[in-house]
Amino acid sequence: MSCYRELHKNFINGEWIEGSSGRFLVDMNPYNGEKIAEFQLASIDDLDHAYQSADQARWEWGKVNPYKQREILESAVTYIQANREDITEIIIAELGGTRLKANFEIGLVIDILKEAATYPLRMEGKILPSPVDGKENRLYRKPVGVVGVISPFNFPFFLSMKSVAPAIGAGNGxxxxxHEETPITGGTLIAKIFEEAGVPKGLVNVLVTDIEEIGDTFVQHPIPSVISFTGSTTVGRHIGQKAIQHFKKPLLELGGNSAFIILDDADLDYAVEAATFSRFTHQGQICMSANRILVHRSLYEEFNRKFKEKVSSLKVGDPKEIDTVIGPVMNKKQAERLEEMIQLAIKEGATPLLKGRIDGTLVHPTILIDVSSHMCVAQEELFGPVVTVVPFDTDEEAVAFANHTHYGLSGAVHTSNIDRGVQLAQQIETGMIHVNDITINDEPIVAFGGEKYSGIGRLNGEWSLEEFTTMKWISVNRSKRVFPY
Structure with a gap:
């Protein structure tokens, strides 16, 4: 994209400015190591300026007619549609997403923006009766004020917009x-979109910085009322604690360890296709990806044969090429971590059904069998093209294995008996699970979120509206109360 080199500054109070920290960030292409852009990082003073700007701009935004607010948010959709090819190029270059992944992500962004555009017309209140004669209770839905959003590197365009757009739609700054790995796709691109859409100056601010520079100030700053974080459970735990300590509501969308369960009556060929998509889309760098494939023992050998054949056919390489399915992981550190986990699993007794080589940031697929529930690869999130396949004999055994993890984000059950699938799905301790489908699902009007270590809160649809607003009670006494003294 020719214009991404223009998006190498912070966006604060409607202005594109250099950060004032004196430190720099080089944004690199994870596939070929080429320099995309260079940022001068934002400082704590820049952060304070951004929060002050958002706090002031939200009052101006609140004076805008709700129908005009909707029009502005719809203009953001129009801008994305008009620049879709350029945005696709950014996603490919900055995070190694394939063209398929880029189009998938852009579609999700458009959907969530369209949903957020309805929020200005859904700020409904209530009038409730009172036990006191002559009194009326009014409940007003109000914006929380200012929302701080911290986004990850894997789906940065969507996972930033998933909080930013609903927060704006609900009237907030x-x-x-x-994330430092994706400052354009997850940050300055979004600033550009809302600048072009016409939001008030200062309503949307984007800071490119890191923890070394600002510490916990992003969370602890007195202005924001809600901190929305998407990322690892370890970091999410810390952010949640800091938010609560400073009386801010944390919204946490964290890691996953999804189980993909194939019952004895499943359509095996379809299950192979769905399992492949559920694990290897965007190199497995999705919190909802299927980490553990649980297969009924009667289908286990045939599944392994077909699954290995399917996975072996996936092209690994340059994400710009149209037929590439698996591009690079985000960085070499991540690739090295995956190799460590694979080697540890083998040491613990796992067997590679398919062992992929690692070339820099290109991690070829690995399938591990002979995996027990206590192994690291069965307990931890595998954020890459590595998957485990485990046999089971009974539905109860599958449920027990699926639940033997700290995580509870997504999952899938495959069966020809829908009622059986739903009954089993009800027993899985997870926020989301899908019968005869993939583990990777996110729809704009359906509650999204996890249980256990996979997060706190729900986003999308009415749930995002609830998270980014508060209810204010104003009572009106039309007569005089009688007091006891």
Whole structure:
């Protein structure tokens, strides 16, 4: 994209400015190591400026007619549609997403923006009766004020917009800190979109910085009322604690360890296709990806044969090429971590059904069998093209294995008996699970979120509206109360 080199500054109070920290961030292409852009990082003073700007701009935004607010948010959709090819190029270059992944992500962004555009017309209140004669209770839905958003590197365009757009639609100001690996796709691109859409100056602010520079100030700053974080459970735990300590509501969308369960009556060929998509889309760098494939023992050998054949056919390489399915992981550190986990699993007794080589950031697929529930690869999130396949004999055994993890984000059950699938799905301790489908699902009007270590809160649809607003009670006494003294 020719214009991404223009998106190498912080966006604060409607201005594109250099950060004032004196430190720099080089944004690199994870596939070929080429330099995309260079940022001068934002400082704590820049962060304070951003929060102050958002706090002031939200009052101006609140004076805008709700129908005009909707029109502005719809203009953001129009901008994305008009620049879809350029945005696709950014996603490919900055995070190694394939063209398929880029189009998938852009579609999700458009859907969530369209949903957020309805929020200005859904700020409904209530009038409730009172036990006191002559008194009327009014409940007003109000914006929380300012929302701080911290987004990850894997789906940065969507996972930033998933909080930013609903927060704006509900009447709030926003300060966004994208991940250092994806400052454009997860940050300054979003600033550009809302600038072009016509939001008030200062309503949306984007800071490119890191923890070394600002510490916990992003969370602890007195202005934001809600901190929305998407990322690892370890970091999410810390952010949640800091938010609560400073009386801010944390919204946490964290890691996953999804189980993909294939019952004895499943359509095996379809299950192979769905399992492949559920694990290897965007190199497995999705919190909802299927980490553990549980297969009924009667289908286990045939599944392994077909699954290995299917996975072996996936092209690994340059994400710009149209037929590439698996591009690079985000960085070499991540690739090295995956190799460590694979080697540890083998040491613990796992067997590679398919062992992929690692070339820099290109991690070829690995399938591990002979895996027990206590192994690291069965307990931890595998954020890459590595998957485990485990046999089971009974539905109860499958449920027990699926639940033997700290995580509870997504999952899938495959069966020809829908009622059986739903009954089993009800027993899985997870926020989301899908019968005869993939583990990777996110729809704009359906509650999204996890249980256990996979997060706190729900986003999308009415749930995002609830998270980014508060209810204010104003009572009106039309007569005089009688007091006891």
């Amino acid at each position: 926003v300060v966004l800190k994208p």
